[in-house]
Amino acid sequence: MIPVGAEDAAELESALASLGGRAPQVAAEAPLPKFGAVLRNAAARLDTGRGLAVLRGLPLDEATAEPLLLALGAHLGRPVATGGQAAVVQRVSSPSGGALRWRFHADAADIVAMLILRQPPEVDPVMLVAAATVHNEMMKRARPALEALYRPLPHAAPGGGVVDLPVFSTASGAFVGRYARDAIEAAQAIPETPRLSAAQMEALDLLDTLCAEPGLALRLDVRPGDVLLFNPLQVWKRNAEALSPAEPDAPPTITRLALRLLLLSETSRALPEGLVALGGAPNTTDTGMVGG
Numbered sequence: 003m004i005p006v007g008a009e010d011a012a013e014l015e016s017a018l019a020s021l022g023g024r025a026p027q028v029a030a031e032a033p034l035p036k037f038g039a040v041l042r043n044a045a046a047r048l049d050t051g052r053g054l055a056v057l058r059g060l061p062l063d064e065a066t067a068e069p070l071l072l073a074l075g076a077h078l079g080r081p082v083a084t085g086g087q088a089a090v091v092q093r094v095s096s097p098s099g100g101a102l103r104w105r106f107h108a109d110a111a112d113i114v115a116m117l118i119l120r121q122p123p124e125v126d127p128v129m130l131v132a133a134a135t136v137h138n139e140m141m142k143r144a145r146p147a148l149e150a151l152y153r154p155l156p157h158a159a160p161g162g163g164v165v166d167l168p169v170f171s172t173a174s175g176a177f178v179g180r181y182a183r184d185a186i187e188a189a190q191a192i193p194e195t196p197r198l199s200a201a202q203m204e205a206l207d208l209l210d211t212l213c214a215e216p217g218l219a220l221r222l223d224v225r226p227g228d229v230l231l232f233n234p235l236q237v238w239k240r241n242a243e244a245l246s247p248a249e250p251d252a253p254p255t256i257t258r259l260a261l262r263l264l265l266l267s268e269t270s271r272a273l274p275e276g277l278v279a280l281g282g283a284p285n286t287t288d289t290g291m292v293g294g
Contacts, residue, residue: 004044006059010037017073018066025072025090032073041077044231046269048113053236054130054220062227064119071117071263074229079113079265084160090264095257106131106213107241108180108234110160111264116230120259128230128258129240131219133179136212136238137170143212147205155202156195158188164195169209178235181209213238230260 017032026032034041044055060070068091075081081090094116106129140148154166171178183206189195198206212218219240224230232239 003056003058004040006037006057010034010040011059011061013037014060014070014073018069021069021073023069025069026076029076032076034073034077038077041074045078045113045267048231048233048236049267049270053132053233055231056222056224057229057231058225058227060117060227060229062119067117067119067261071115071229071261075115075263075265078115078231079267082111082264082266084109084264092262093259094262095259104214104240105183105210106181106219106238107184108133108182108238109264110180110182111234112267112270113265114230114232114234114239115263115265117261117263118224118226118228118230118258119261120257121224121226122258125258127221127223129219130222130232131213131238131240133170133181133236133238134177135218136209137177137179139212139215139218140208144205144208146201147208150202150205151209155186155198156189157182157185158192159185164189164192179238180235181213181238183210213240 013034013036017026017034021032024031029038044057048055057074063070071091072081083090084092137148140151148170151169152171154168156164156166159165167180169179169181186198186206190198222230
């Protein structure tokens, strides 16, 4: 956890006042003389460390929550839009009812920044799993399945089309794990996409099973005002997918509410070729399997 002190909060307040509601294009437009260095150091550690950090102690005002997140983001990386949407900051919550499916997922970014707006006590904590933990568990139980996930799988790209990339790979000598089963399934809906083999489907199903196993995932208690930072190439977050709409007369479901910002970082390692097509990061050709 990275505590945000009174001096840090004052710097942020001054930066927001100078912006006057504008989104900063570069860090210099949202000057944070001391706290900016803390953020840049956090961004570097997301790539080389555990891949996870929490900023705690920010005063939360929903009226300025989006400019605040953008000001923080300017010191962490370059914002990217998601899913063809023009806005880079997205308001995210759990589905409000109906049948749900829980899956762990990685966004096409170097850093995910989530500002928690609402976290009712009866709502589950944020669930995160380390990609390396799941990888190593699969190596112990089903090495052939793991090998299948080191080979390219068709993924639907955010801007359209299909890109082939593995779930697991290595880059610049470091481990990379990016799992987006929704993108894999979306690619299968495109007629010209090669069909997944039975072995590939079984490997993906096993990956889902391992991610959901008790004890593998981290349960992270968050509070309103917390900013959760994580590297989706190392840490995957559990998301809820609605399988059917809620009944019209069903009572509203209490959910977590957050603002999400995806970022590309200058400190990020080089990535396998397929991931470059998604995020525009430096390229590498290293593809060996971790663990031999």
